[in-house]
Amino acid sequence: MKPYKHVPLEFKRMQPAEQILASREFLERMAARRSVRFISSEPVPFELIENAIRCASLAPSGANQQPWKFVVVKDPEIKRKIREAAEAEERESYEHRMPADWLEALAPLGTDWHKEFLETAPYLIVVFRIDFGLTESSEGETKTKHYYVQESVGIATGFLLAALHISGLATLTHTPSPMGFLAEILGRPKNERPFVLIPVGLPAPGATVPAIAKKSIADVMEIK
Numbered sequence: 001m002k003p004y005k006h007v008p009l010e011f012k013r014m015q016p017a018e019q020i021l022a023s024r025e026f027l028e029r030m031a032a033r034r035s036v037r038f039i040s041s042e043p044v045p046f047e048l049i050e051n052a053i054r055c056a057s058l059a060p061s062g063a064n065q066q067p068w069k070f071v072v073v074k075d076p077e078i079k080r081k082i083r084e085a086a087e088a089e090e091r092e093s094y095e096h097r098m099p100a101d102w103l104e105a106l107a108p109l110g111t112d113w114h115k116e117f118l119e120t121a122p123y124l125i126v127v128f129r130i131d132f133g134l135t136e137s138s139e140g141e142t143k144t145k146h147y148y149v150q151e152s153v154g155i156a157t158g159f160l161l162a163a164l165h166i167s168g169l170a171t172l173t174h175t176p177s178p179m180g181f182l183a184e185i186l187g188r189p190k191n192e193r194p195f196v197l198i199p200v201g202l203p204a205p206g207a208t209v210p211a212i213a214k215k216s217i218a219d220v221m222e223i224k
């Protein structure tokens with residue numbers, strides 16, 4: 001393959017004071033992000049969802065393969081099917097599949113198999129990882145290897161969660177286990193695998209969150 005031609009980088013040089021202000025503002029906004037498990041059915045503008053997905057799809061990815069697909073679910077009947085399937089899997093997990101140490105790690109969060117937010121949220125965004133490229137032609141199917149899919153989709157999901165939060169929306173990073181039912185209900189091709197399920201909306205009136213603590217900067221950063 002021919003190398004890409006290079007174009008000048010679009011880069012706005014900022015003054016240090018302006019950089020610090022921007023950095024503090026973003027930090028302050030992000031410090032208020034929480035996983036919300038009580039989501040209102042109040043509608044929210046679709047443009048917020050679309051812009052957040054545009055933002056996620058600008059994330060870096062291994063060899064620029066952009067191995068992701070964001071499926072937005074707004075149809076109440078599809079949401080109902082997703083809730084039903086997720087609750088069936090989660091109930092089985094909580095009651096039979098999760099080992100004691102996993103249940104113990106989750107216990108302080110107070111989560112269980114009930115997932116009402118999957119129906120109340122105005123939108124569910126299901127992030128799929130595209131494990132390999134798949135093209136069909138008269139000679140049959142061609143598969144292309146994708147590199148660093150997990151890392152790339154993880155970074156894109158981070159962009160997505162940040163963009164949704166900055167837009168004044170509440171999200172939950174939800175991973176009902178196993179998640180195969182999402183590919184089935186949403187009719188995804190065989191090269192796509194569910195990565196995470198994100199209900200999005202406004203917090204329900206009176207929504208609460210667990211009073212968790214985050215590690216301090218001294219715990220998470222080391223300077224050499």
Ligand SMILES: Cc1cc2nc3c(=O)[nH]c(=O)nc-3n(C[C@H](O)[C@H](O)[C@H](O)COP(=O)(O)O)c2cc1C
Nearest residue numbers: 033034035036037109111172173174175176209212
């Ligand atoms: C990969 C991943 C999977 C998660 N899966 C679930 C889940 O299935 N159900 C749930 O209620 N929370 C889930 N969470 C949310 C975490 O419990 C939450 O991020 C954590 O408790 C920290 O809380 P915070 O997001 O409010 O800071 C998940 C988070 C991540 C990053």
